[in-house]
Amino acid sequence: MTSNLLLTTDIDIDDVITKIEETGNMNPGLIKTFFRQLPENVLMFGIRVLLCLLVFWIGSKIIGILRKIVKKSMTKAKADPGVISFVDSFFKAALYVILVILILAGFGVNATSLAAVLGSAGVAIGLAIQGSLSNFAGGVLILLQKPFRVGDYIYEDAHKNEGVVQEIKIFYTRLKTAEGRMVILPNGELSNTSITNYTFYHPETSKNVKVSLIKIGVSYQSDLKKVKEVLLDLLEQEPLRAKDRPFSVRISEYGESSVNFLMICEFPLEQYYAGVTSLMDKIKPALDENGITIPFPQLDVHMIEK
DSSP states (O other), rough: OOOOOOOOOOOOOOHHHHHHHHHHTOOOOOOHHHHHHHHHHHHHHHHHHHHHHHHHHHHHHHHHHHHHHHHHHHHHTTHHHHHHHHHHHHHHHOOOOOHHHHHHHHHTTTTTHHHHHHHHHHHHHHHHHHHHHHHHHHHHHHHHHSSSTTTTOOOOOOTTEEEEEEEOOSEHHHOOOTOOOOEEEEHHHHHHHHHOOOOEEEEEEEEEEEEEEEEEEOOOTTTTHHHHHHHHHHHHHHTSSOOOOOOEEEEEOOOOSSSEEEEEEEGGGGGGHHHHHHHHHHHHHHHTTTTTOOOOOOOOOOOOOO
């Protein structure tokens, strides 16, 4: 036995909406008004979002132009590269904060209320970012005291990092090691540790140079005057050496099995490792050619028969 049942139910949407409004103690017609205005509200919200994105894009371009103007002005004023990098980072951060506040104001957020909220939350924010504030203060101290500048070769004792200073930013400093690695050091720690600066800046040559100390040991039977002449001649002929800087060769100590000489000269920072390698490659052949022996530690054992 089969039966076909056709269920037909007529629902009045207006009645349902009216009952919902009565149950929720809403104003009559509130839901209808909401759905009637929904497409228009979504469209307006989308337009405001697009406008804010457009304002952010235009603001970013303007910030880039202002940064270039400031950097060019500081460069013309011959400001220190580290100061230029630091000011540029701070200027960029400040401008982006202003841009975001303006965009929020465009969304209807009251700028005064926002400033009040940020002010009241200042203590909490300060505690949360106290490490960053310490790094910021460290960056300011580095720029004021100038223990090093961009282009210097430094060694810091805290974590045994060394390299050429590439940038001094608001919160950190970048070092480039001899192996080509980039080391990022927080300014707070860097300003509170001992630093060895191997670089000397000579205004007359506008170059950063690094002093090279090469220790060479020769046998006690060697003609010490001849040794000094050979080593001085190597320094004189070294093409990578800083030509406008003095150099010298001197006896540094009388060791257990050798007389130790110290070759002292300076290389432009960018040619330091190439220059030291070039010298090291030439020292032993030059000493061998002149009959000068580089000794190695030896132990004489005397046996006594009883």
